Amino acid sequence: MARQTAFLGRCYPAAGTYQVGREKIREFAEAIGDDNALYRDPSAARACGYPDVIAPPTFAIILALQAQQVVVCDPELGLDYRRVVHGSQSFTHHRPIRAGDELAATLEVEGVRTMGNNDMLTLRCQITDAAGDPVTTSRSMLVFRREDR
Amino acid sequence: MSRRRCEEVAEGDELPGLRVRVTRAGLVRYAGASGDFNPIHWNERLAREVGLPDVIAHGMLTMALANRLVTTWVGDPGAIVECAVRFTRPVVVPDDDEGALVEFSGTVTQRREDAVVVAITARCAAQSVLGHATVTVALA
Numbered sequence: 001m002a003r004q005t006a007f008l009g010r011c012y013p014a015a016g017t018y019q020v021g022r023e024k025i026r027e028f029a030e031a032i033g034d035d036n037a038l039y040r041d042p043s044a045a046r047a048c049g050y051p052d053v054i055a056p057p058t059f060a061i062i063l064a065l066q067a068q069q070v071v072v073c074d075p076e077l078g079l080d081y082r083r084v085v086h087g088s089q090s091f092t093h094h095r096p097i098r099a100g101d102e103l104a105a106t107l108e109v110e111g112v113r114t115m116g117n118n119d120m121l122t123l124r125c126q127i128t129d130a131a132g133d134p135v136t137t138s139r140s141m142l143v144f145r146r147e148d149r
Numbered sequence: 150m151s152r153r154r155c156e157e158v159a160e161g162d163e164l165p166g167l168r169v170r171v172t173r174a175g176l177v178r179y180a181g182a183s184g185d186f187n188p189i190h191w192n193e194r195l196a197r198e199v200g201l202p203d204v205i206a207h208g209m210l211t212m213a214l215a216n217r218l219v220t221t222w223v224g225d226p227g228a229i230v231e232c233a234v235r236f237t238r239p240v241v242v243p244d245d246d247e248g249a250l251v252e253f254s255g256t257v258t259q260r261r262e263d264a265v266v267v268a269i270t271a272r273c274a275a276q277s278v279l280g281h282a283t284v285t286v287a288l289a
Binding site for chain 1 (some may be wrong): 151152160169176177179181182184187188189195199200202207208209210212213214216217220221223225226227229232233234235236239252281282284
């Protein structure tokens with residue numbers, strides 16, 4: 001656990017930007033079985049005041065997962081990805097993600113604790129747009145189950 | 150697709166329920182869409198190797214379905230300002246055509262001036278699979 005504690009407070013800058021496309025939003029909406037027109041039809045989205053189609057509320061997990069890779073796969077942490085279980089998740093949306101967005105995700109290790117055989121990491125991912133304005137704040141608590149002894 | 154209006158909603162209102170069959174094919178599709186290729190969501194051998202009973206669904210898929218209950222009700226998905234869940238039990242997905250049936254229900258638990266909070270329950274095989282699942286919705 002000492003190894004994990006050393007990660008507390010660490011920040012990882014955005015590795016690049018993510019271009020949100022209409023087809024990716026449609027693909028994600030189909031995978032969750034949501035046929036809402038605002039994910040697919042730009043004119044329906046415009047009628048609701050959005051410049052283009054918007055993404056489902058949990059779409060931001062794509063960016064959060066990419067940002068988390070740098071921590072989860074860090075050899076210094078030495079974790080077995082297959083033993084990772086998602087403990088909890090939250091999103092705060094400052095505005096909906098939409099097609100045409102160019103987003104950047106920065107990551108911070110916000111919490112580290114141990115309970116029994118489990119190590120828990122809370123990762124905060126701040127997603128901003130090209131103007132630097134906040135779009136979504138994601139918090140993921142990941143549970144790393146140690147080998148049964 | 151206009152947004153549901155605040156005066157149409159009262160504390161205690163129940164949202165129309167949602168029943169979804171989560172299948173192995175659905176997990177593969179979600180893995181591709183989300184970029185979460187953890188093999189515990191599609192490979193039975195690897196899932197069992199790390200002590201799971203079988204392949205399990207992505208927690209994020211269950212969370213997405215829970216939000217679908219709310220976006221369908223509110224009309225405009227951009228109305229969701231906050232959503233949070235705890236993953237309390239895995240949704241075990243057998244290798245058959247039926248998959249796992251997950252049932253969602255939601256109740257308006259708080260009404261503020263311009264927003265409401267919906268509490269969601271999600272059950273699979275007679276057990277709750279999400280804890281403290283809430284969605285905050287800004288209304289017109």
